[in-house]
Amino acid sequence: MITFTPLSGAARSARTVPLAYLLQVDDVRILLDCGSPDWCPERVHADEDENEPLPWEKYCDNLKECAIAPTVDLVLLSHGDLSHSGFFPYAHANWGLKAPAYSTLPVQAMARVAASEDVDGIRDEEDVGDQPEEPAEETTGEVAPSSPSPSPEQQAPSPTTTSPAKRRRYVATSHQVVEAFDSVTVLRYSQPCHLQGKCQGLTIIPFNAGRSLGGTIWKIRSPSAGTILYAVDMNHMKERHLDGTVLMKPAGGGVLESLARPDLLITDAERADVTTARRKDRDAALLDCVTATLTSRNSLLLPCDSSTRVLELLVLLDQHWNYSRLKYPICLLSRTGQEMLTFVRSMMEWFGGTISKEDVGDSGNNDGRRDRRRRDEDNDEDALGALALRFKHVEFFMTPQSLLQTYSNKDPKLILAVPATLSHGPSRSLFAEFAEIPDNVVLLTGRCEPGTLGRQLFDKWNDSQREEAKWDRGKIGSNIMMDGVLKLEIHSKVPLEGAELEEFLAKERVAREKEAVHQAALARTQRMLEADEAESESDSDDDNSDDDEDEEVDEVERTLSAEMAVDEDEDTAKLAARTTRRQKRKRDADGGGAGGEWGLNEGDEGVTRISFDIYLKGNVAKATSFFKSADGQTQRFRMFPYVEKKRRVDEYGETVDVAMWLRKGKALEEDAESEETKEARRRKEEEEAKKTVREPPSKFVMRTAEVQLACRLFFVDLEGLNDGRAVKTIIPQVNPRKMIIVHAPESATNELIDSCAKIRAMTKEIYAPNEGETVQIGQHTNSYSLSLSDDLLASIRMSRFEDNEVGYVYGRISNVASSTIPVLEVAAHTQVATTQRQPARGRILGSRPTQALPQSTMIGELKLTSLKARLASVGVQAELVGEGVLVCGAAAKRGQGADLHGDSVAVRKTARGKVEVEGSVSDIYYVVRREIYGLLALVAA
Template structure:
């Protein structure tokens, strides 16, 4: 049985992102995508009671948090925030530890997008590190009343969670989460193990983003499931189209491996949209850019940080090289350089025009030499000629951009994020929009409720009815006017009294932490001393005698030194030395993993002791003459090995230190060098001064121009209505779609006769159940039974009919299927005795039924009959005429040697005609097109 539940991004909803779906195949729970919403919606930032309102993502986050520990498999399809942004937080905080799979570019681009997002948010606002801290702060007034305080009520907990609102991971958590993901190549089957044993997952190219994936899930009980969202069948500058639909040059149609799935999960976000031709959209964008820059004005182009920005960069770089423009292209992103470094190392995943330019298909030998010289000049290019971006400059923040270029210099600015909800794009928009003739160029609609969507709605409402964005036309830019009130979050350093109070608070916290560590060290020391004393009481006296002897020797030496004037006071030195032994071991010794005895020896003994007096010392005590001389030695206490009833107690710290040493020895020189450089960079990085978060409300006087050009790289309604019927699934689930798109796609499928009628469009939180629950068991076939099976080949499999008896063997936990022996069958006499005697009738025996596996295609049958010399013609309505009647101008008596093949229903084939050689030939060829499982 298949159970499907949209956690977010359902059908028939205006909020189509983020995407997250829970798919359960029998007992295996699969999480399809784990996207994050925009944490700074515009209506929340402008409302005074934002803290009391529930957030749009509350229902989604609560549902994901509840099901995260029970998920068995995670599949990520794209590397943007809408598909993988919340995975790091769910992995580290909510227990989403299930194995995760994706492609290598999705892992890298998802890491870049999440890092950019969390750094931008944590640089502008105070993000709580956990819900428990917020809940404890909510209940703190009651907790101070006394020990009889009741636990916080559910209302307080829910209010605290609503107040927390944002679930933002740290940078380290982002890296840890994406490092745990398993990567696959396109078309690489992965046979899962453990609880997911039996499932096979295969990724295919989806287009739209670098490494974007269509997931094919094969189950032995549920069949084939195809998860395909956010596809693009069109070839772009840096990507090829999806493999789901073959190009016209390859014959068109659906890719065979992805055709006719048992369940097809796809989106209909743009099923009601007609997009303008890609050539026209690219020309409109480049014309706007060129006209604005040549008129000595600037453009602001909000973009994402990892996926679609690469298409814009490649397009603009090619236009700059072709038109020989000298204006700078500025990218405001903290992770821009890192993103391009990753992309240059994954050239095999790129397509479009980049692959040709990289290998230089259209260049001569001289051109190749020039490119090789360029490679030597730019070592970061890694051979990627189309990814040089010589006109591109990187800036981490708007302040760095303003220091390089003034506001009057013409330039093209690409700033993250595309929603303008926070970060450089929002800060730059407040200054950029007030300058006349500047252009804000939008390439996507952004998430609902953000500033980017508000600007898009303003542009779309200003267009004529026939020039709307979903009518297949390119609109015109509009002049914005009026004012817009925006809230800007920022971090400012502390000054004056606030700085002094913060430093005092840090000093008190450090002192408290040091006191806690010292108390913990003393407690551990007492426990270890008590355990050692209890385990080895017999050696206590001798050990203490030796220690006392060493101490007395040290005291004598110190007394001599003190008498000589080495130390000003004798009593404090003794008290300090004895206090060190009694009060416990230095916490640094515990941090180094030293044993208790080693730490005591380090605290008591010193290796720079100056030994005075004679080297050999003889005693003059009576009855001691003739004894050997006693030479002075360094003080040392012999360490006793602790032994219990199981043997010697192992030293865990020693093994940990040894393992660390072995790991360091196994590292390569490159790894050691990279780690050393990282440590040096960390030391060079200046410490961040104490700061606070402030929110200022600014009033922006709008005077710039606004233009929208669709560059999201997604299928429009025409492509969706063409692809879905060709895939021809047995059942289909629509997700990630507004109400208009859902209705359009369902209506289009209803008008196709061969299309399935089992189409579902669940809303958020609704559960769809498909099929019935199936229990699968493991069984082993005996060698005797396996030798008696008649196998028939069908596609890539061999099938056969089996009749046997289950037997359990003591040597195996898996039951064995053995052939049924004739002795175990009841005799005919016993059967007659049980059934009773009936006059005039013989007992009937049930004949086993043979099974034919496969789907008959009349075109394939026609081609097969042509090879054996039987002429056949299709006359429509699923009928194939075979024999003499199929020839033109055939006489009426030719019907005697003709056969009609009809497909009356799914799985049923009828042969009509007289018994002749043609009849048997046609029947034999039909059998050959199927796998016959004989009983």
């Protein structure tokens, strides 16, 4: 039984991202991808209702319900971008999504980079609402102080705000991102992973999907549900840094054998109705636009992602810069740009395309020697083995301010800024200033998520094109001149100044004082308890111990006297009582006699004094009756709270204190370290502490900027996805038994369904569920346990098929009193004889009764390529002619001048599960038939 529920990115949906699907195979629930939406969408109208549900709320509620239950047993991540893996850190840290997660190594690394870039960019600009805040009063103006904080981790509540984004957004922290992706188990391509625990019996295998580094097609094998293929966002075309998906063999070789004919295919149809222009034309259009703009002394802004598709752009631009010998800078504006390149340089085995050839010098005889010499001259250790990923022309910048300090607005340059959606971060702040400069170019390479500024700019460009030049018609459009005024909300974080800074420092000072007083009170209470315990133990000691205790009490009194900022009256009373008791003990030690022993000394007439071996806190009154006082009220006495300390023992003796041994082990390790090592570690810690700059108190600011558009806008599709022609060609060759369409708008979904309906061999069981809609595939099967009798087991004729042995069983079930499991026994001969005597009517005199022939079944699927190889091993020539026809014998040797009149046999696959062997009765015929039977398992009754 297979149950499939799209949590987000469903078919027939206007919002096809993010991707997250819940697949249930029997009792195992698998989360396929866990993408995050864009948390900073544009406000369509200025008077937009802030209480209106945001587009991601339903998705977040569904995912939270699945994660908290918890009902997810397995997580599979297919690509390392935000739309596939961005939400996993938050769900892992806050909702308990602790199920085993799997991905390839590049997906794990690239997803960490993308998520870190996203959460840092959002948290540096807006208050994401980690802590519940009281409703704030709105203020007028463009600036809104929010969350003054000395550090991103500790932020004070905001007194006022006008930001529309105060509604809940699920943004993780940098530490949560690292922790979540460290828990992901990485696999290699084509590496089977046999799961254990609740998922026992399932096998997952990753295959190359193309489009992104480490992009994965997941193959899930279940003993009950069969083979499930999850293949989304594929690219069959070879790119500069990646090979195409392995689903399609190169040069029209068909589908990879291990991925063909799955029981269920889950795939996307986002571009089923799109015709993409040729890659050569798209690359040429982008490079021509870049070169023409820079040579005219203008600049380009290219919004990009931070981990996946930016690699293809960098390789393309770097090769163009080397070929054209351009001197203009390529500026990558990203916090994680250098970290991302450090990761990818250590993953050269995952690359393809032209990068691997360039690294090993396969383009010529002397190229490898020249590349090694150039690498030695440059002495670039980080680029060892990654010559094509050095990007000598790329400069890295962390913030827009650092970029503008190096290059002014008048300097021609190409800027790659994150994120691609222009919803927040460096790309948005740069666009506000960049778009006002005439003849500058904003170059888009993707359509982005609906509701973002990047999608609005794409729609503006697409609507300005002629009907035959739109992006989905297979043509390259032209750039357009933008005009008008665009209102943008710019969020930023600025240091506090003036009265706001003084107010914050005053609040911080008061908070520190309260914390100091609280800590002093705790320490004082602890010391008082320790002093009381010491006093109670000292009553049974000798006179010398009393003197020592007096000194300790004096020390405690001096300490307490210096810390009487809180509860002064109570502390004074306690000190006085303690001083009185100390003087009494001195008098008793000097020879108080019997009266001193009981606390009744000479000269103390009229004074009632009670003495105990221990100090009892509180006032203890003397009562004549233990049960009742004179006025009828019960007298209450303070009792010493004695707790007997019991030694913990087990059946072997005293239990082992693990903490004590750990402390001793750590102490021994520290003692074993040399003084040089300790000094080096101490210096390192001091240097790190000095490098950690304490962030000044700051606030979140939102301003509305009116951008006067004067730049040019151009779009070139470099998303690296299959278009409609490829999708309609690949899916029929995969030929699944059942198919589920996801991640597609309504027009593309209908286009793919209509295309598959025209193919007679394609399955008719195609599902396109909406978001939250559950699709059930297959029916519940009941399994029973049977025990085979010895007689039946001896009568079975087994046939070997691959790694299994198969046999035909015919019998009857009987119950045995000594066992709860039914036994399958050999059928009685009387029943068979009765069955054979039934057709007695119409018998011819002297004829024998008819008998049913034994039934036989062929198990397996005949592959003509396997049959050809098997015939060649026995000396029979065979050639494939046409589609689904294998000619064997003399007819296969015509090209070699052999006898044309010899015996020949044709093997033809006419339909699914049907094979025809056509030819004259000859030795070749019997040899071919024998080899066909050898490739299949014959099971006879």
